[in-house]
Amino acid sequence: MGTTYEVWCGRQLVALRNTSGKAGEAALAFLVSEGCRDDEIGRLDEDSVTWRGTIYRGVVLGSEDSSRENVRGWAELVELVA
Numbered sequence: 001m002g003t004t005y006e007v008w009c010g011r012q013l014v015a016l017r018n019t020s021g022k023a024g025e026a027a028l029a030f031l032v033s034e035g036c037r038d039d040e041i042g043r044l045d046e047d048s049v050t051w052r053g054t055i056y057r058g059v060v061l062g063s064e065d066s067s068r069e070n071v072r073g074w075a076e077l078v079e080l081v082a
Helices: 023-033 074-081
Strands: 003-009 012-019 041-045 048-051 054-060
Touching: 003 023, 012 023, 023 041, 023 048, 023 054
Parallel strands: none
Antiparallel strands: 003 012, 003 054, 041 048, 048 054
16 A cells, blocks of 8 residues: 655645655656656656656645645755756
């Protein structure tokens, strides 16, 4: 049985995904399910990916990191993309 992850784009929850992998794989699975090509998706770290300059981040469902007021490291991730 896998872990359920929330997939966030900025402060917006865009999907829930169940995967046996890491949080970044949940974000990747969401983008692929939306029709994004794998060669257009960049891996930022173990929980974040980017597609066309937009950052998608997976977090464990119900964790503190999933709080809209507690989205950690966004400025740091944006610097990686820029």
